[in-house]
Amino acid sequence: MHLSLSEALRSAADVSRFPGPGTPRIDRVVVIDDYSVARGGATGLAVLSAKLFRGLDIPVTYICGDDAANAELAALGVSMVGLNSRDLLSAERAKAFVTGIHNGAAARMVANWIAARDTANTVYHVHGWHQILSPALFRALAPVAARCVVHAHDFFTACPNGAFFDYQAQEICLRHPLGAGCIATACDKRSYSHKLWRVARGSNILRLLRAEADFGRIILLHEKMAGFLVGAGYRPERLTTIRNPVAPLSIERVEAEANDEFVFIGRLDEEKGVEDAVAATRRAGARLCVIGDGPLMPLVATSGDHVRAVGWQSHAEIGTTIRKACALLMPSRYPEPFGLVAIEAARSGLPIIMSRSAFLAEEMERAGMAFACDTADEAAFAETLTRFAQMPRHEIRAMSERAFLMSPDLASTHEEWRDALLAEYCRLLSTNVVPELTDAVATQGVFR
Structure with a gap:
């Protein structure tokens, strides 16, 4: 049967x-x-x-x-x-x-x-x-x-810092977790002593979970x-x-083609790339709405008139805020394992501009609902934002409609x-x- x-x-x-x-x-x-x-x-x-x-x-x-x-x-x-x-x-x-x-x-x-x-x-x-x-x-x-x-x-089941990312070099790390090269590398965003603490914790994980x-x-x-x-x-x-x-942030399609404000949604921490979003929108002469909270909130809140920081919001509140958005920015610096917010936004009709390292980037770009670029490169990121902003309104609407209709297949x-x-x-x-x-x-x- x-x-x-x-x-x-x-x-x-x-x-x-x-x-x-x-x-x-x-x-x-x-x-x-x-x-x-x-x-x-x-x-x-x-x-x-x-x-x-x-x-x-x-x-x-x-x-x-x-x-x-x-x-x-x-x-x-x-x-x-x-x-x-x-x-x-x-x-x-x-x-x-x-x-x-x-x-x-x-x-x-x-x-x-x-x-x-x-x-x-x-x-x-x-x-x-x-x-x-x-x-x-x-x-x-x-x-x-x-x-x-x-x-x-996340990757804490395998990588001591949970991201397979070298925060000091600002690049994806392919070293063998807890191997000699891993232990010798100061990849932690705080300090090498903190890295060694994470090595001790990571060894417990691999001993108790991987080996069992x-x-x-x-x-x-x-x-x-x-x-x-x-x-x-x-x-x-x-x-x-x-x-x-995934549940959409907005049941009705956001009319992205009628808006000119980019939006970032997520934890305000280095690895999420909010600083890259702030810098790239400044360079592109674009406006940015930041939804979320975290250690970088003071920096984001004082980063310039082009940024509107609204703090943490509930799922329903975000659905209202993004009615003014033209696209979601997801500039994660590490290999984003899923990127839930990208699909939530896409299902609401928002095109996505995202890091190439995100695991969903290839699928979303191939489906015509996203642009992927090196978001850690300020010039490349800003150029992508400018290119999107200068697209004809009907092309942005087509991206928005594809995102609204096709993104459910990704989750x-x-x-x-x-x-x-x-x-x-x-x-x-x-x-x-x-x-x-x-x-x-x-x-x-x-x-x-």
Whole structure:
């Protein structure tokens, strides 16, 4: 029997709720992340997964490093377990130095929960760990490693600085993680001593995660991530790609052709390239709206009259702000594993101008919804902005319409993403779960 893609995905959810003979039932999904309240990124997806699973009446426990004060999840019946701790940037320096490498309290919290509540059909899904929980988390999860999924939202599972990027040289790094060349290179954006601290933490990750083959599955955001992890020593068969779910920032198409303001959305940090966006728009004589917050906010807010810094905004607020935008700028300096904001903006009708190193750049440019360039080269970036701004309005509208109509093909819907995760959980629980499902999904590219 051959299942269609929609039937295969539906079966993934049905397996968890209405198991047939010989099919495991998922007793509970334990979602693990540093934080319980999201401002995007890994935590946003961790929280989303908990909501989606509860929508199928699957029991969910959410274990986190903060105070677990997410009232929305609690109202949905999610069992909240928190360490009530602060992240590394907020903690006292000496304590952060130790707990960033091994947070013993986090390990005990997880180990105690497993000892008291684990069942043979409980699945564990780790989203974020490097801000509070630390690599100690994986030692605590070792007894249930075969039922554990680790989501690689970034490259911290392989690279000490999490980006395969040399911040000092401002170039992508292809050195073997934790090899002699890696350890000897001062690539950290802060200092070489901080790099050595990250080496110590990275060695824990590779020892506890890479070397422990029992950890069932590592989920990637994009197929191109696999080469980096395989180069770091992970076996290819442990890696599965499930593209992130995307919801448009605006349900109606943004009339990009009627606007003349570029927009940047994201964390205001060096690796996101906001400084490059500020410099290139200044050089091109263009206006820039910056949505987001982070360490570079003071610099961005005082960078000139051509910049409008609005701070952090909710998904709905961003949808209103971008009505005035002509294109999104995504100038990440490191190999952006997915670039969720690029697809969110494209699905709203915004053309994208992005770094060539972003994994989505080739696909989006080929589809005619984006321009890719070396965004670290101020002159090249500014020239691309000028070229876009001088395009005839009907050509910008065509780009906008292509983005609005075609970008959904680059990501999952919320339901597809949820059901793909459930299918992975079922694979971990049994090697004999719905063989037709595996064949159908693999053939049609959901598990890439």
